Structure formats: structure tokens, C-alpha cells
Amino acid sequence: MALDDRQDRYPFAEIEAKWxxxxxxxxxxxVTEQPGRxxxxxxxxxxxxxxxxxxxxxxxxxxxxxxxxxxxxxxFNVLHPMxxxxxxxxxxxxxxxxxxxxxxxxYENIDNMRTQxxxxxxxxxxxxxxxxxxxxxYKWEQLIFIRMLERGLAYRRRSRVNWCPSxxxxxxxxxxxxxxxxxxxxxxxxxEIDGWFFKITDYAQELLxxxxxxxxxxxxxxxxxxxxxxxxxxxxFALPVAGRPDxxxxxxxxxxxxxxxxxxxxxxxxxxxxxxxxxxxDDRRRIDxxxxxxxRETEIERLATDRPKRGLRLNVRAVNPFNHQExxxxxxxxxxxxxxxxxxxxxxxxxxxxWDFAKAHDLPIIATVKRxxxxxxxxxxxxxxxKINSGFLDGLSIEEAKRRAIDWLVAKGLGQAKINFxxxxxxxxxxxxxxAPIPVLYCEKxxxxxxxxxxxxxxxxxxxxxxxxxxxxxxxxxxFVNATCPRCGGRARRDxxxxxxxxxxxxxxxxxxxxxYDRGMFEPEAAAYWMPVDQYIGGIEHAVLHxxxxxxxxxxxxxxxxxxxxxxxxxxxxxxxxIKDGAKMSKSKGNVVDPDDLIRRFGADTARLFSLFAxxxxxxxxxxxxxxxxxxxxxxxxxxxxHAHLDEMKTATxxxxxxxxxxxxxxxxxxxxxxxxxxxxxxxxxxxAISAVMELVNALHDFERVSLxxxxxxxxxxxxxxxxxxxxxxxxxxxxxxxxxxxxxxxHRQSLFKQPWPVPDEAALARDEVEIVVQVDGRxxxxxxxxxxxxxxxxxxKALADGKVRPWLDGRQVAKVVVVPGRxxxxxxxx
Ligand SMILES: [Zn+2]
Ligand SMILES: [Zn+2]
Numbered sequence: 001m002a003l004d005d006r007q008d009r010y011p012f013a014e015i016e017a018k019w020x021x022x023x024x025x026x027x028x029x030x031v032t033e034q035p036g037r038x039x040x041x042x043x044x045x046x047x048x049x050x051x052x053x054x055x056x057x058x059x060x061x062x063x064x065x066x067x068x069x070x071x072x073x074x075x076f077n078v079l080h081p082m083x084x085x086x087x088x089x090x091x092x093x094x095x096x097x098x099x100x101x102x103x104x105x106x107y108e109n110i111d112n113m114r115t116q117x118x119x120x121x122x123x124x125x126x127x128x129x130x131x132x133x134x135x136x137x138y139k140w141e142q143l144i145f146i147r148m149l150e151r152g153l154a155y156r157r158r159s160r161v162n163w164c165p166s167x168x169x170x171x172x173x174x175x176x177x178x179x180x181x182x183x184x185x186x187x188x189x190x191x192e193i194d195g196w197f198f199k200i201t202d203y204a205q206e207l208l209x210x211x212x213x214x215x216x217x218x219x220x221x222x223x224x225x226x227x228x229x230x231x232x233x234x235x236x237f238a239l240p241v242a243g244r245p246d247x248x249x250x251x252x253x254x255x256x257x258x259x260x261x262x263x264x265x266x267x268x269x270x271x272x273x274x275x276x277x278x279x280x281x282d283d284r285r286r287i288d289x290x291x292x293x294x295x296r297e298t299e300i301e302r303l304a305t306d307r308p309k310r311g312l313r314l315n316v317r318a319v320n321p322f323n324h325q326e327x328x329x330x331x332x333x334x335x336x337x338x339x340x341x342x343x344x345x346x347x348x349x350x351x352x353x354x355w356d357f358a359k360a361h362d363l364p365i366i367a368t369v370k371r372x373x374x375x376x377x378x379x380x381x382x383x384x385x386x387k388i389n390s391g392f393l394d395g396l397s398i399e400e401a402k403r404r405a406i407d408w409l410v411a412k413g414l415g416q417a418k419i420n421f422x423x424x425x426x427x428x429x430x431x432x433x434x435x436a437p438i439p440v441l442y443c444e445k446x447x448x449x450x451x452x453x454x455x456x457x458x459x460x461x462x463x464x465x466x467x468x469x470x471x472x473x474x475x476x477x478x479x480f481v482n483a484t485c486p487r488c489g490g491r492a493r494r495d496x497x498x499x500x501x502x503x504x505x506x507x508x509x510x511x512x513x514x515x516x517y518d519r520g521m522f523e524p525e526a527a528a529y530w531m532p533v534d535q536y537i538g539g540i541e542h543a544v545l546h547x548x549x550x551x552x553x554x555x556x557x558x559x560x561x562x563x564x565x566x567x568x569x570x571x572x573x574x575x576x577x578x579i580k581d582g583a584k585m586s587k588s589k590g591n592v593v594d595p596d597d598l599i600r601r602f603g604a605d606t607a608r609l610f611s612l613f614a615x616x617x618x619x620x621x622x623x624x625x626x627x628x629x630x631x632x633x634x635x636x637x638x639x640x641x642x643h644a645h646l647d648e649m650k651t652a653t654x655x656x657x658x659x660x661x662x663x664x665x666x667x668x669x670x671x672x673x674x675x676x677x678x679x680x681x682x683x684x685x686x687x688x689a690i691s692a693v694m695e696l697v698n699a700l701h702d703f704e705r706v707s708l709x710x711x712x713x714x715x716x717x718x719x720x721x722x723x724x725x726x727x728x729x730x731x732x733x734x735x736x737x738x739x740x741x742x743x744x745x746x747x748h749r750q751s752l753f754k755q756p757w758p759v760p761d762e763a764a765l766a767r768d769e770v771e772i773v774v775q776v777d778g779r780x781x782x783x784x785x786x787x788x789x790x791x792x793x794x795x796x797x798k799a800l801a802d803g804k805v806r807p808w809l810d811g812r813q814v815a816k817v818v819v820v821p822g823r824x825x826x827x828x829x830x831x
Contacts, residue, residue: 006754009632010639012603016737020121028751029123031079035528040076041530042068042180043509045538045546049084049131051109053116055578055585055611056539061615062608062734063686064537065122069733070680072123073757079530080123081512083130084110087138087435087501089172095434095466102434103462106133116596120604121736123753126516128275128515132504137455137511138436140521141503145439146450147560151198156448157429162298163191163473168469170431173670179298181779183468190295195429195497196438200552200826204229204312204421207551216535216571218618221543230422235406236341237415239265239318242326247276249318249329252340254421256409257401258347259322260390261368263358266311268342269294277329279315287312287331294333309334309357317728318343321414323391329684332357338419348380355380369398426549428500433466433473435498443485447644459512460496472496505546506553509533520562527563536569543574543575573684576620578611585623593623605735606632613690635738638697638731642724642742645704649721650747651714657713658707660789665703665719667767669726670760672696677757686734693730696723721746729758774799775826776808799825 023029025094033039044064047057050557068080084106091102098105110131117124130137148154162171166186175182208229211222219303234254241247249265267274278284290312294302301307311332318329334353335344348358348365358365369385371377385395387826392408393401409415429438437458439451451458466473474480474496485492513524513530537545547569554568577584580591598607610631615621642649658666672692680691700723707716725746731753732739743752768788773780773797782804786795796817798815799805805827812829819825 001529008283010636010738012605012738013600016119016121016604018210019737019740020118021697023121024118024126025250027127028753029078029080030127031077033079033526035529037077038075039079039530040068040535041079041533042071042535043081043512043537045536045542046083046085046505046508047113048088048090049086049106049109049113051088051112051168051596053113055595058120058252058607059578059611059621060537060539060575061117061120061122062611063573063684065608065736066686067122067535069753070757072335072753073729073733073755075756078123079512080513081128081130082122082124082126083128083508083512084115084132085501085505085508086110086131086133087314087498087504089432089434092432092466092468095568096468101464103133106131106434119596120608121597123736128512130508130511130515132508133434133502135457135459136518138504140511141436141499141507142439142451142456142458143453144521144557145499146453148198148556149440149450150184153185153202153556154196155199155345156194156196157163157645158192158194159197159811160299161193161195163189163758164202165189169471172430178297179301184726188298189448190298191492197425197427198552200426200549201421201423203552203555204231204423205388206555207423207548209566210551214567214722217569218574219440221540221547221572221574224543225548228423228548232420232422234418234420235349235409235415236418237321237409239321239345241277241329242317242319244316247273248274249343250341251343251345252418253345255350255402256405257387257390257393257396257398258350258368259320259345259405260393261347261349261366262320262322262327262345263348263364263366264328264346265318266330266332266335266344266346266357267330268337269333270337271342273318274331275315275745277316283315287314288450290331297333299336302336305353308360308703309353311357311361313361313763321412328363330361336570338424339422350380350382351380352380353817356754426500428503428550429497430500431472432498435501436460436504437474438495438497438499440495441483441492442495443488443490445490446487449485449487449492455486460498472498474498502549503553506549509550510563521557524562531563532567533569535571535573537573537575539577540574547572573617575617576615577623578623580623582622598628602632603635603737605635605738609635609690612686614687616687617684631759634694634697635735637737638727639698639742641697641704642686642745645720645724646745648717649724652721653714654718658711658719661703661706662711662715662719664701664789666722666764668696668699668725670764673726673758673761674765677760689730689827690734697727700724700727726758728752770822772799772822774802774805775824776805777829778826781805781808788822790821792821795821797824799827
């Protein structure tokens with residue numbers, strides 16, 4: 001259905017441009033640190049400058065702006081900044097496809113998106129704008145890289161990467177689609193290359209512990225982080241290799257209680273011990289061939305549960321230290337070097353992957369936990385039960401047996417309790433151009449040497465050929481690569497990789513605290529004042545990587561003595577997606593709604609109102625044209641009402657007694673103020689808050705009609721004005737332009753957003769009640785309480801339904817009910 005935009009409209013285009021200009025000229029949302037005044041740091045995840053904002057952006061920025069403007073009105077000093085996550089692959093692809101330099105493409109896109117955001121009227125302090133591709137920005141993360149290097153928190157090692165043999169380039173996991181290159185569809189290979197890592201694993205326990213201390217975060221995000229960190233408790237111990245007293249295989253298990261059920265053991269094909277386990281040249285060839293086969297599999301394939309597991313039986317055997325039995329030793333693709341020790345004991349009776357492998361290779365299966373009576377022996381048993389077939393562990397519970405097995409290992413000097421994490425170190429090297437250079441050089445004499453601090457930033461050179469093929473484009477830029485060794489002054493080569501763009505987004509919120517500061521990453525006092533971020537808002541797709549990296553980076557800066565906080569984000573709101581016709585908006589589905597078009601036809605206030613009203617923020621928002629029209633009609637209705645009653649409202653003085661009708665209406669005004677405030681403060685129920693304002697506007701129209709009859713003019717004018725002002729104040733953070741315009745039209749000289757947020761008047765909220773006597777045929781049979789001013793039908797119904805009165809009506813017909821408001825009900829009956 002096409003949007004109907006032909007109806008009579010208030011002049012939103014003119015009004016929105018006008019107020020955007022006034023706010024900008026007055027620098028109304030510019031903030032400085034004001035020690036002693038409460039601060040509120042409201043932050044939406046900054047966008048990648050793709051060139052155009054989409055409806056998801058409209059939604060998240062409308063949410064952020066509502067909170068920011070609300071907090072302004074609550075008296076907070078609000079930091080609400082905006083910037084650009086400006087490095088990354090799309091700029092490089094644009095360069096390949098269109099021959100435009102990534103920098104040119106990026107800055108043009110930033111200009112376009114800035115214009116679009118300005119048209120939305122978001123209350124940003126634009127003086128704090130930051131772009132991460134600016135050398136004045138990434139200079140500081142190069143400095144932190146060097147500090148991390150000094151502390152062993154940044155290190156270099158070989159690792160497996162996805163390699164496209166046709167494009168001759170490394171691919172990120174996201175660039176591999178079903179095992180194929182996203183650009184050329186070639187089958188992706190695995191290569192080992194050297195790269196830089198951040199040692200996030202040093203912080204695994206702390207990152208996990210703090211998941212219990214972030215009450216402002218959604219539980220599902222915390223759960224995802226906990227799972228990603230993946231702490232497991234178990235035991236580490238050594239399996240001797242039979243006939244090879246010089247060799248021991250360290251294994252990690254979360255189930256030491258099942259040790260007696262070990263019927264074989266497995267090494268990752270990459271395990272360094274494998275080279276020593278070959279028995280002769282033939283065996284060596286066999287092993288190498290198997291390793292080459294596995295090297296072609298991606299990690300995801302190797303860990304998939306639904307595919308057969310490759311294995312190679314070695315010619316040597318291991319010994320189970322618990323019962324001294326010799327067991328076969330395998331290499332298998334389902335064991336990875338990066339997790340635990342890269343070797344496992346296999347217990348097919350109680351582990352499904354081991355079960356599958358044992359079945360495929362005809363290996364024995366021993367149960368070490370008693371099965372329930374109805375158990376069918378068709379899979380591994382992972383349930384509870386008593387230990388069996390387990391020597392000194394027999395008869396114990398699983399938990400008790402785990403403890404005893406560890407005690408036994410410790411007593412024998414064979415092993416100990418051990419905690420493992422699923423979390424791996426963060427690989428940050430990218431063989432890409434459009435990123436921050438890694439500030440390291442390689443000297444023939446000194447080896448790897450960090451750049452000197454006074455030489456930072458290591459600036460990304462402009463003059464570069466980007467073809468999408470080969471290694472890092474920087475390797476082709478001789479003036480960049482060939483440099484002077486900072487240590488000996490001799491010749492050295494620069495590292496030609498750039499940093500993962502997640503490094504830039506791990507600290508941008510700190511840069512906003514003092515974006516032009518040039519003596520460090522951020523000014524310490526400014527960061528001390530503004531941090532942590534009070535409310536962070538962004539999509540659930542960032543639940544793990546970005547948020548975990550930012551938390552890690554903050555802790556590293558704390559440990560470098562630069563910050564005093566432990567966590568960067570006090571509270572997190574993960575908003576849902578904007579969908580249309582049940583699917584995510586995408587060009588290929590043809591269901592994209594263009595925010596520019598929407599704003600041109602209905603105005604930014606309508607776009608914002610719709611996106612906040614149509615769904616609670618954490619739920620998906622299903623686009624619907626009628627909803628947009630409804631939002632537009634609502635704003636038009638307020639516009640017309642205010643203009644129709646402007647002269648009358650301007651005569652209003654302080655509230656004047658207005659009788660029961662007036663009291664009831666005034667109570668509704670203040671109940672609405674109370675409800676809207678509550679809904680914003682608790683769980684971000686913006687949609688129900690807006691709905692309460694809509695009800696107040698309906699009641700306002702009713703009141704306008706009813707009060708024409710008999711209500712003194714000054715009382716009516718005062719109430720109309722009080723209601724309209726409440727509507728404008730409550731709706732201001734949602735639709736700021738039209739409310740600001742109408743606020744001014746009422747004669748106010750100062751911005752709506754410099755008004756205090758309305759506080760409900762307790763006196764107006766108080767419900768006066770009276771006791772009403774109920775008679776049946778002239779005798780008092782009950783008493784009830786009703787609001788002063790309650791209408792006759794309401795009192796009549798209450799009287800007839802009263803528990804004390806009902807028995808007197810049994811078996812009789814009600815002939816007549818006489819209501820004397822505020823005093824008495826008389827029910828006349830006949831048999
Ligand atoms: Zn390719
Ligand atoms: Zn040197």
C-alpha cells in the first residue's frame with residue numbers, strides 16, 4: 001500500500017530546518033565537564049560510513065536522542081556524541097570496483113551521512129565528532145599497541161587463516177561463505193601465516209566475573225558473553241607413551257571421573273609431539289599426508305557435530321595412568337590445538353563425539369556411570385548416576401568422583417585441577433590497506449623493533465595500488481616499507497599489516513571525552529568525569545565481539561594506569577531489527593524503506609515517533625505504512641489543536657478551581673506525567689509512554705468540548721494550557737521539532753529542552769473519596785466509597801453489586817434506583 005501523503009500537513013520541512021539551525025547556531029547540545037553536576041553519557045554505537053543511513057540507524061538514534069533529551073530535562077549534563085567507524089573493507093572494495101581512493105570514498109560518505117543525521121535533529125555535540133581513520137585518532141592506539149607489546153599483551157605468532165588461492169589473499173571468517181571465497185567463489189584453503197595477537201585470554205576470568213556485576217545489561221547478552229568466554233573446570237594430567245619413557249602427552253578433561261572409561265586418546269594433528277611419534281619414514285609420510293588433508297578443513301568444519309570425524313591410528317600406544325592399560329593413540333580432526341592442551345582422553349561411553357569416533361573406528365566403549373533401567377545403548381550417556389567400572393571411584397556420585405580423581409592425580413604427582421577457557425587470543429593482523437598500520441619494524445640486526453613514540457603516528461600512505469589480490473597492499477609501497485630502524489639507525493622494513501577495525505571501536509567512547517586532546521589518548525580528568533558510559537545502545541549482533549573487546553581494552557588501559565574504571569558501559573540496550581513483511585530489510589528482497597524519502601514526505605518527527613511507538617526497543621520493529629500515517633496524523637492533530645486554541649491559552653493564568661470535570665481532567669494530566677516518566681525510567685517502555693500521551697491528547701479533545709458548557713473561561717484556559725504544555729514536554733524527546741515550535745508559539749522564550757521535566761502534582765493525583773450510604777427500600781443495608789465527582793451510573797452499578805447489599809435484593813425485582821451524588825443510593829424493590 002502506498003503511503004498517503006496528500007492530506008493536510010503542518011509545515012514540517014520548514015519547522016525542522018528552522019530548529020536544526022537554531023540548535024546548531026546556539027550550540028545547544030555542546031557540553032563541557034562540570035564537576036559537581038551529575039553527568040549522563042548517552043552513546044549509540046557509531047556507524048560504519050557506508051554512505052547512507054538506513055531505518056536501523058533511525059531507530060537506534062531516535063532511542064538515544066529520546067534518552068539524551070530526557071536527561072537534559074532532568075537536569076543532567078549530557079554527553080551525546082557521534083562519530084565514524086571509518087576503517088574497513090567496504091572502502092577497499094569500492095576502490096577496487098570504482099577506482100576511487102578509500103579515503104575519498106569514506107569522507108564523502110561521512111559528509112552524506114552527517115547531513116542525513118542532522119536532518120533527523122539528533123541532539124549531538126557535533127564538536128566532538130571523531131573519525132577513526134584520522135591519524136590523530138589512530139596514533140593513540142598505535143601507542144597503546146606498543147605499551148601492550150612491552151607488557152606481553154601483544155605478541156606475534158603463526159596461525160591458521162583462510163586463504164583464497166585465486167584472489168591470493170587472506171579472508172576473514174565472514175568472507176568465507178560455505179567454504180568458498182565471497183568475491184570469486186573459489187574453494188578456500190587454510191594457510192599458516194604470522195600475525196599479531198592481543199592476549200585477551202589473560203583477562204578471561206575477570207571478563208567472566210564482571211558479567212555478574214553488570215545489572216544494567218540484558219541477561220541474554222551476558223549469557224552470550226559467558227558462553228563465549230566458556231570457562232570449564234577439570235583436570236590436566238599426563239599420559240605416558242608406551243615404550244617411550246621420554247614422552248608424555250598432557251591432556252585436559254572436564255570429566256576426570258570418567259578416566260577408567262578411557263579406551264583411546266587423541267592428539268590434534270598440529271600437536272608438536274606428533275613429529276616425535278612417527279616410527280619410521282613410511283609412518284612419517286602417512287602422518288604428513290593426514291595432516292595435509294586436515295589442513296584443508298576449516299575450524300568450523302572440524303568442530304561440526306554432523307559430519308564424520310577423520311582419524312589416523314598411530315603406531316605407538318599411550319597408557320591410562322588410572323589402570324595402567326595400553327590404549328590406541330589417534331590423530332583426529334575434531335581435536336584442535338588452540339583449546340586445552342591439544343590432546344584428549346577419549347571416553348566414548350560418556351562423550352558423544354568420542355562415541356561417534358569409536359563406532360567409526362571399532363573401538364571399545366566402557367560405561368563408567370550407571371545407566372537408568374530403560375536406557376538404550378545407542379549413544380553416549382551424559383546424565384547423572386553412580387560410578388561403575390571405575391576402580392576406587394565406584395559407587396561415588398559424579399561430582400564426588402571428580403574430586404577424588406583429582407586428589408589421586410595430585411597425590412601421585414601426575415596432574416592437577418585445571419580451569420580452561422574457550423576464549424582465544426584476539427588476532428588483530430589484517431592483510432589490508434584501509435586500517436591503522438601496526439607500529440613495528442623488522443631490522444636485520446635488531447629483529448622486531450617497535451616504532452619510537454615520538455615518531456607516531458605511523459601514517460597510512462595515500463599513494464597505493466589496491467587490486468584485492470596478493471598480500472597486504474602496503475607491502476607494495478616502497479616509501480612505506482623501507483624505513484629506518486628506531487634502535488640502530490640502520491635499514492628496516494615496516495610491518496605491512498593493519499589492525500582489525502575492532503581495535504578502533506574498542507576505545508572511541510574514550511576519545512569522545514576529549515576528542516581534540518593531543519597529549520594522549522584522552523584527557524584523564526575528562527575521562528574521569530564522563531566515564532563510564534551511562535547508557536550504551538546498539539544491535540544484538542555486537543553482543544559478543546565488539547562489547548567483549550571494548551571491555552578488555554578498558555581493563556588493559558586501567559592496568560596501564562590510564563583509567564580508574566573497570567568496565568566501560570554501565571548499562572546496555574540492545575535494540576531489535578527493523579523488518580518489513582516479516583523479513584530483514586535488504587536490497588535483494590526489495591523491501592527497503594529509505595529514511596530520506598520518509599523524512600521528505602512526513603518529516604523527521606514522524607519518522608522518530610513511529611520508530612519509537614511501533615515496538616518496544618528490544619523487540620523487532622515490523623514496518624507498516626499505516627503506522628507511519630498514524631504517527632503523522634497524531635502530530636498534525638496536536639498542531640491543529642494548539643493553533644486553534646492559542647489565543648485562549650495565552651489568556652491562561654494560574655490554575656483556577658474548575659469543578660469535578662476540571663479536577664478529573666487535571667488528575668489525568670498528572671497521571672500521564674507519572675506514567676510517562678515511569679515508563680522511560682523502567683525498562684525503556686517508550687511505546688507505552690507514547691501511548692499514554694496519545695490518550696491524554698484524546699482526553700484533551702473531549703475536555704475541550706465538555707468544558708465549553710458551564711466551566712468558567714479562566715479555569716478552562718488554564719487547564720487547556722496545562723494539558724498542552726504537558727503534552728509538549730512529554731513528547732519533546734520523541735518529536736523535538738514540532739514540540740519546540742509549539743512551545744515557542746505558546747509564548748515561551750526559552751527552548752523546551754531547557755525546561756525541567758514535568759513532575760506530577762501530588763495534590764492533583766489525590767483521589768478524594770466519599771462514603772455513600774446504600775439503602776434498600778429505605779433501610780440502610782451497606783456503605784461504599786466512591787470518587788468525588790463519580791458519575792451516577794458508576795455509583796448505581798457499584799451499589800447494586802455490593803456484597804452486603806446483594807442478599808437484600810435476592811428474589812426481588814429492582815423497581816427504581818435513586819442516586820443522590822456524593823451521599824446516598826436508594827434501591828426500591830418489589831417482589
Ligand atoms: Zn577469491
Ligand atoms: Zn636495528
